[in-house]
Amino acid sequence: MIRRGFTLIETIVVIAMTALIMVTLGTLLAYFYKTNAYTLQQSIAVGQARLGVEDAMKYLREASYGDDGSYPIESVATSSITFYANISNASPSIARVTYTLQQGTLYRVVEASAGNPPSYVGAPSATTTIATSVVNDATTPVFRYFDNTGTELTMPVNISKIASIETTVVVDVNVNRAPVAFTLSGAATLRNLKNQL
Numbered sequence: 001m002i003r004r005g006f007t008l009i010e011t012i013v014v015i016a017m018t019a020l021i022m023v024t025l026g027t028l029l030a031y032f033y034k035t036n037a038y039t040l041q042q043s044i045a046v047g048q049a050r051l052g053v054e055d056a057m058k059y060l061r062e063a064s065y066g067d068d069g070s071y072p073i074e075s076v077a078t079s080s081i082t083f084y085a086n087i088s089n090a091s092p093s094i095a096r097v098t099y100t101l102q103q104g105t106l107y108r109v110v111e112a113s114a115g116n117p118p119s120y121v122g123a124p125s126a127t128t129t130i131a132t133s134v135v136n137d138a139t140t141p142v143f144r145y146f147d148n149t150g151t152e153l154t155m156p157v158n159i160s161k162i163a164s165i166e167t168t169v170v171v172d173v174n175v176n177r178a179p180v181a182f183t184l185s186g187a188a189t190l191r192n193l194k195n196q197l
Contacts, residue, residue, distance in 0.1 A: 038173065038174065041173045042171075042172075042173045042182070045131070045132055045133045045171050045173050046171050046182045046184070048129075048130075048131055048132065049106070049130070049131035049132075049134070049169045049171045049182075049184050050184055051130075052106055052108075052130030052131040052169070053131075053167055053169055053184050053185070053186040054186065055108070055130065056099050056108070056130070056167055056186070056188075057167065057186040057187065057188040058188075059083075059085045059087055059097055060081075060083065060085070060165050060188040060190065061188045061189065061190070061191050062085045062086060062191065062192070063083045063084060063085050063190050063191075063192060064084055064085055064086060064094050064192050065084065065094070065192075066084040066094050066096065066113070066118075066120065067084075067093060067094045067113035067118035067120075068113060068117065068118050068119055068120065070084055070096075070120075071159065071160075072084050072085075072190065072192060073159045073162055073190075074096065074159075075159075076143065076145060076157050076159060076162070077143070077155075078141035078142060078143060078144075078155065079100065079101040079136070079141065079142045079143070080098065080099060080100035080101065080142075080143070081098070081099050081143050081165070082096065082097070082098040083096075083097055084096055084097070085097055087110060093112060093113060094113065095110050095111060095112050095113070096110070096111040096113075096120045096123075097109070097110055097111075098110075098111075099130065099142075099143075101134055101136065101142050104132065104133060104134050104135065105129060105131070105132050105134065106129075106130040106131040106132075106134050106142070106169060107127055107128065107129060107130060108127070108128045108130050109125050109126070109127045109128075110125060110126050110127075110128075111123045111124070111125040112124060131169055131171065132171075133171050133172060133173045134169055134170065134171060135170050135171070135172045135181055136168065136169065136170050137170075140168055140170055140183075141168070142167060142168060142169060143165060143166070143167055144165070144166040144167075144168070145157050145162045145164075145165055145166075146162070146163060146164045146165070146166070147161045147162070147163050148161075148163040150164075162190065163189065163190060164187060164188060164189045164190065165187065165188050165190070166185065166186070166187045167185065167186045167187070167188075168183060168184070168185045169183070169184045169185075170182070170183050170184075171183075171184065
């Protein structure tokens with residue numbers, strides 16, 4: 001009579017091979033999810049920054065004199081700008097808007113005018129995060145300023161000469177990993193000032 005079945009050695013070999021295959025698959029799946037999680041974080045950060053750059057350009061194009069008569073652009077730097085614009089379709093009021101990069105995060109601060117006569121001193125403000133994981137360095141300023149001939153203005157900028165503004169945001173969730181940093185740029189011509197230049 002012939003007996004059919006696995007011997008002890010055959011059973012141990014099958015168990016060892018199955019365990020090896022499971023460990024290998026588990027390691028590959030863990031690597032796949034870890035890589036995809038990073039890529040997802042990077043794409044979310046890039047998407048947020050894209051919307052932020054579009055937001056900044058939209059309002060910069062509409063820079064207007066403040067409710068208190070202030071010049072449309074209050075102050076500028078390579079990593080911040082403060083200007084006046086109507087950012088609400090529901091109200092004709094002009095707000096003071098500041099975009100500023102602080103510790104890798106680009107913020108928008110909006111201050112509405114209050115009182116009679118209108119003033120921005122002590123006015124309530126609302127801060128919104130526009131972009132995170134911003135890694136601009138000294139060679140890539142967030143804001144660059146140009147006159148009406150297209151010549152870049154150097155710091156300190158004469159605010160009355162600004163005709164257009166370029167924004168560049170470099171986003172990288174982890175500078176030590178691929179994919180590499182993603183650069184977003186936008187430009188805006190100050191429509192309400194072009195007749196004065």
